[in-house]
Structure formats: structure tokens, C-alpha cells
Amino acid sequence: MNFDVIILGSGPGGYIASIRSAQLGMKTAVIEKDSLGGVCLNWGCIPTKSILNSAKILQEIKKNKKLFGINQIKVDFSQILYKSRNIVDKMRKRVSFLMKKNGIHVIYGEAKLKKGKKIEIFRDKQKIEECYASHIIIATGGKPKIEKKFKQNQKKIIGYKEALSLSKLPKKMIIIGSGSIGLEFSYFYHSMGTEVILIELFPKLFPSGDEEISDQIKFIFDKIGIKSYVSSFIKKINYTDQGIIVDIKNSKKNITIEAEIVLSAIGTIPNINIGLEEIGIQTKDGFIVVDERYRTNIEGYYAIGDVIKGPSLAHVASNEAISCIENIKELNPQKIDYGNIPKCVYCSPEIASVGYTEKQAKEKGYKIKVGKFPFHSIGKSICDENIEGFVKVIFDEKYDEWLGCHMIGNNVSELISEVVVARKLEATNYEIMGSIHPHPSLSESILESIFHAYGKSIHL
Structure with missing residues (x-):
């Protein structure tokens, strides 16, 4: 099939790009290997805000239970996760509606780039279709960054996706990294009743933030009982039948902690295993290189969102999507001011x-x-x-x-x-x-x- 524009990925970059493309009269297709909405809708922004809202309500009740006349509080962990999945399902249907409303062709499968503006699409390792387009936008997003030494046991060393689908509430959890993912999951699991230990390589929690903000979140986490170690890194991990033993090198001492599970929250890396080398698309430090109009070094190929250098944020990808499409149509859109990007963490x-x-x-x-x-x-x-x-x-x-x-x-x-x-x-x-x-x-x-x-x- 031939299209004016094909977008690889349907996250907040991809699906926004497809809608704007269709609005501007271009025949548009989206190729998605999993579910509409990408990581943000399915495993990131949306479900995490749902569970954090549950945690916040729970903490408000605990704080004021005498005032409200509440004597007993029982947490249904599985129902909280179910509610988040239900919200995801509703929003995914909303994205699907927008695809149909705007006449966007959605193809489910894994895309591989080939020369001549050709894309081969696979499902269960079987080639199901070939597509061609004048303009191809890579918006395949990111995936969890997990160090090699953490890959020995995927059931006990988990990422954010597994953290949103555990079968039972762990009694004790180690969380590695205190960026937005680490802080949010620390607050959520602590609120549910899990003993949380937070490990950060840098000297402060939330190392990208203003120092006074970092000091304040450390003070608050200490006060509510979330234990944290800064200037620390994992030296060694050992597995037991009950869980995992982690040896931590701290700036002051060596620490050994035993827990049921470890959540790696050290960030994401671009998801670009799509055949870039076949086309000759340039990368640097694992990111696709683009100019200010999101063009790669190969004519007709573009990249937006987490696959390019910059803040890995849904609202950034969405704005890059609109800018990229409008540049294709020579509409001269405003350049994104990357120095004026809001960043939020939704713990409490x-x-x-x-x-x-x-x-x-x-x-x-x-x-x-x-x-x-x-x-x-x-x-x-x-x-x-x-x-x-x-x-x-x-x-x-x-x-x-x-x-x-x-x-x-x-x-x-x-x-x-x-x-x-x-x-x-x-x-x-x-x-x-x-x-x-x-x-x-x-x-x-x-x-x-x-x-x-x-x-x-x-x-x-």
C-alpha cells in the first residue's frame, strides 16, 4: 500500500502526528507493534497517575481517619491495578476512535525499514505486508534501561511495566533510581504498605531538580518512612527462594539489603531496532540524529520523541509531532523552545x-x-x-x-x-x-x- 505519511509507533508522538497529518489532507498510516497509545497510555503516564491517585486518597483517609470516624482501612491491591487497566482501556478506545474519525489506516505489527521508502511489517515473525510512503516518521519511543548485571532474573528484577501488573503486593521492594519513575513508584508502593528502600547513584534524590526541591523530597520521604541511600550503587546481587539480596556500595559504608523484588527505574533508552542501518540513518549515543525540522540525514525520513536527544516526555513528543508534520507541509510552525519545557513528578x-x-x-x-x-x-x-x-x-x-x-x-x-x-x-x-x-x-x-x-x- 502507498501512503503520503507513515508513522512508526502510536504513542503521544505517533498518534498526534497521524491526526495532524490526516487533518492536513495527507493519506496516513500508523504501524503499531503492540497497543494504540504507546508506553505513555498503556504503561506510563496514564496508569501510573491512576494508581497514584488511589495512593493519595488512601493517605488522606489515613491522615484524617479519626476526623472521618474511620476505624479500619483495607487495601485491595489487585483492584487498584484493575482500575488503572480499566482507565487505560477506555483511553485506548478513545485513540482508536480518533484514528477512525480521521481516516487513519492502522496496521498492527513490527516494522522494519527497507531501502526505497519501503516498510516491511511482521507479526509473529511472519511478514504480513509491505507499505511505501513519501514521508516516514520514526516515533517508536523508548524502553526501560536495565543494566546488564540486572538481567539475570526478570521476575525479581523488574521495570515499570511489571510494576503495574504484579500479582501480589510485595512486603519489601528496592527501587533503583530516584528520577520521576523511582519517586512515583516509591510513593505508591509505600502507600500500599510495602517497605521501600530507594537507591540513588547521585548525592541527592531527584538529581535533575533544584537542590532545595531535592532536599525537601528527601525530608518528606524520610518523614513518611521511605528509606533512601544516596551516593550509592549496586555492587552485587544474589537470588534466594524468597527474593533477592543486594550488596550496595555507599559513600560511607557497604550495605546489604534483602527484599522480595527490585524495581529498576534508572531511565529509558531509544527503541530503534527497526533497520536504521539498512537505510543509513545516522545515530549518535543511541539516539537518531535530526535537524531542527526533525529530518534525519536521509531524505524523507524523520524522527520525534524518545528516539531523539532531548527530554523523554509525552508532551514534548506531541509537540514535536505537530511541528514535524507542519514542516513537511511547509507551514513554518513555531520552533519548540526546549528551555521552556515543564517537568512534573506525580508523587505526593x-x-x-x-x-x-x-x-x-x-x-x-x-x-x-x-x-x-x-x-x-x-x-x-x-x-x-x-x-x-x-x-x-x-x-x-x-x-x-x-x-x-x-x-x-x-x-x-x-x-x-x-x-x-x-x-x-x-x-x-x-x-x-x-x-x-x-x-x-x-x-x-x-x-x-x-x-x-x-x-x-x-x-x-
């Missing part, structure tokens, strides 16, 4: 950030003004009984440019967009301080933090 409290950390701003040579405002001084937070955390803002002292913002607290993933839009519009402290925010609201924390940076704080 949530973490949200955009722009430079304080350390990064100083390393760039900026003279800065920093403001911080705690949620315990915000009326809406007090009413919600969620007072942990703060908002931190960083401004350039010379031009009042908003360099960065970092938040930790209840529902901060809903607050960060205000900062993203303000930075996009190049708003300074003056414009924000002159913008009235509703009272009571969590958004007042952003305004108050800017007042604090410029010595005008009222409520601090």
Missing part, C-alpha cells in the same frame, strides 16, 4: 519545574534574585490541609527575566503552566506582580514568591 507532594535551577542560573553567569513562598502560608493550602512544600522563583537581576521556577506541593503540576506561558510571553516580575490572582487559591503562591524575590512580601 507533587514536583513541577521549568527553566534553570538556581545552580544552573549561577553557572550560566547570571546575577539572580530568588524568591520562595511556603504553602503553609497560603489560605487555600491550609483549607485543603495540604501545607507541605513551597514555590521557588529565579529571576535575572539585570533584566528581570524569569529564569526558572520550581515547586513542590499539592497539585503543583496544575500550577506550572502559568509559569510556562509567562516565560513564553517574556513576562517580567513587573507584569506578574501586576496580575491579580484569585483568593484563596494555590496560584497565589507564585505571586507571593515573586513578591518575596523583590523584597515586597506581604504574607511572609
Whole structure:
């Protein structure tokens, strides 16, 4: 079959690209080897937010059980996971509806690139079809990064997919890596009643975050009973009938921990075993090399999302998808500002950030003004009984440019967009301080933090 555009993968990059392509009148096909929606919908963004919502509700009940008159709490672990799968199923049907609505041809199978803009499609190792297209977009996403020494026993060393489909709740779990995946699963399993030990190679939890955010999440995890070891790495693993014994090299001492299961949350790597070498598509450090229009070095081939260098985030892939398609149609879309990408972690409290950390701003040579405002001084937070955390803002002292913002607290993933839009519009402290925010609201924390940076704080 011949198409104008074929997209490999139907994740938040692939399915968005296919819809925009069809909207612009191009005959479009998507090739998907598993389920519509990719990792994000099926095993990442969506199901994890479902289980984290269950964990958050459970913790709220535990915190206020005397007030609510609740004496006993029983957790049905399998039902929580079932609810997440049910939500996935509903959203997958929604994506399928959008495919049909926009006349997109969906082919299920594993794609292999061949010369001459040809794609061979396999199912159960049998070739089922050949397709051709003027434009081929690689959006095959990523897969869990698991070190070679962890591959000896896949039932006891698991990734995020297995963590969402365990048959029973483990009594004790070691989680390796404290990025967003590690923090979210640490909070979830701890909330369910699992003893969680978090191992981080770098000196702080959430190493990509602002240092004060890292310190705060460490403090909160310590307080609720999630034990963590930083500046630590796995030296050796041994398997037993009951579980796994892990020897950890720490900056201060050697530690041996026995657990039922280990979750590797050390990140993802591009999923690019699709025949790139057959075409001669260039890669570097495991990523497909593209230009600012997402073109590879071979004409007619493009790449977006986790297979290219950049933040491995669903909303980044979706925006790259639209930009790539509109570039194909010569519509001159806006270039994506990779310095203004919001990043969120959905443990409780949530973490949200955009722009430079304080350390990064100083390393760039900026003279800065920093403001911080705690949620315990915000009326809406007090009413919600969620007072942990703060908002931190960083401004350039010379031009009042908003360099960065970092938040930790209840529902901060809903607050960060205000900062993203303000930075996009190049708003300074003056414009924000002159913008009235509703009272009571969590958004007042952003305004108050800017007042604090410029010595005008009222409520601090």
C-alpha cells in the first residue's frame, strides 16, 4: 500500500502526528507493534497517575481517619491495578476512535525499514505486508534501561511495566533510581504498605531538580518512612527462594539489603531496532540524529520523541509531532523552545519545574534574585490541609527575566503552566506582580514568591 505519511509507533508522538497529518489532507498510516497509545497510555503516564491517585486518597483517609470516624482501612491491591487497566482501556478506545474519525489506516505489527521508502511489517515473525510512503516518521519511543548485571532474573528484577501488573503486593521492594519513575513508584508502593528502600547513584534524590526541591523530597520521604541511600550503587546481587539480596556500595559504608523484588527505574533508552542501518540513518549515543525540522540525514525520513536527544516526555513528543508534520507541509510552525519545557513528578507532594535551577542560573553567569513562598502560608493550602512544600522563583537581576521556577506541593503540576506561558510571553516580575490572582487559591503562591524575590512580601 502507498501512503503520503507513515508513522512508526502510536504513542503521544505517533498518534498526534497521524491526526495532524490526516487533518492536513495527507493519506496516513500508523504501524503499531503492540497497543494504540504507546508506553505513555498503556504503561506510563496514564496508569501510573491512576494508581497514584488511589495512593493519595488512601493517605488522606489515613491522615484524617479519626476526623472521618474511620476505624479500619483495607487495601485491595489487585483492584487498584484493575482500575488503572480499566482507565487505560477506555483511553485506548478513545485513540482508536480518533484514528477512525480521521481516516487513519492502522496496521498492527513490527516494522522494519527497507531501502526505497519501503516498510516491511511482521507479526509473529511472519511478514504480513509491505507499505511505501513519501514521508516516514520514526516515533517508536523508548524502553526501560536495565543494566546488564540486572538481567539475570526478570521476575525479581523488574521495570515499570511489571510494576503495574504484579500479582501480589510485595512486603519489601528496592527501587533503583530516584528520577520521576523511582519517586512515583516509591510513593505508591509505600502507600500500599510495602517497605521501600530507594537507591540513588547521585548525592541527592531527584538529581535533575533544584537542590532545595531535592532536599525537601528527601525530608518528606524520610518523614513518611521511605528509606533512601544516596551516593550509592549496586555492587552485587544474589537470588534466594524468597527474593533477592543486594550488596550496595555507599559513600560511607557497604550495605546489604534483602527484599522480595527490585524495581529498576534508572531511565529509558531509544527503541530503534527497526533497520536504521539498512537505510543509513545516522545515530549518535543511541539516539537518531535530526535537524531542527526533525529530518534525519536521509531524505524523507524523520524522527520525534524518545528516539531523539532531548527530554523523554509525552508532551514534548506531541509537540514535536505537530511541528514535524507542519514542516513537511511547509507551514513554518513555531520552533519548540526546549528551555521552556515543564517537568512534573506525580508523587505526593507533587514536583513541577521549568527553566534553570538556581545552580544552573549561577553557572550560566547570571546575577539572580530568588524568591520562595511556603504553602503553609497560603489560605487555600491550609483549607485543603495540604501545607507541605513551597514555590521557588529565579529571576535575572539585570533584566528581570524569569529564569526558572520550581515547586513542590499539592497539585503543583496544575500550577506550572502559568509559569510556562509567562516565560513564553517574556513576562517580567513587573507584569506578574501586576496580575491579580484569585483568593484563596494555590496560584497565589507564585505571586507571593515573586513578591518575596523583590523584597515586597506581604504574607511572609
